[in-house]
Amino acid sequence: MWYGQGYDFFPFGMIFGMLFFLVITGILIYLIFGLNRDRGPHAAPPQAPEAKSILDRRFAQGDITREQYEEAIGVLGYHPPRK
Numbered sequence: 415m416w417y418g419q420g421y422d423f424f425p426f427g428m429i430f431g432m433l434f435f436l437v438i439t440g441i442l443i444y445l446i447f448g449l450n451r452d453r454g455p456h457a458a459p460p461q462a463p464e465a466k467s468i469l470d471r472r473f474a475q476g477d478i479t480r481e482q483y484e485e486a487i488g489v490l491g492y493h494p495p496r497k
Contacts, residue, residue, distance in 0.1 A: 469487065469490070
């Protein structure tokens, strides 16, 4: 039964309002941090598959030295060959 302005349901309205606020806040946190998870500074940029083959060809032709080759391999994210 309603009395006056209907304040008998006030605690339930406040609880549902808080739950709604928490759900919206959770969705925003997920959108900000969850979707940007793979974009951190430690994530390696995608490399073209032909980059290493071009570098191998230039080294084989004598265009670059061994030190330049090893440095470029490190920059591309490949492991340099063992000595």
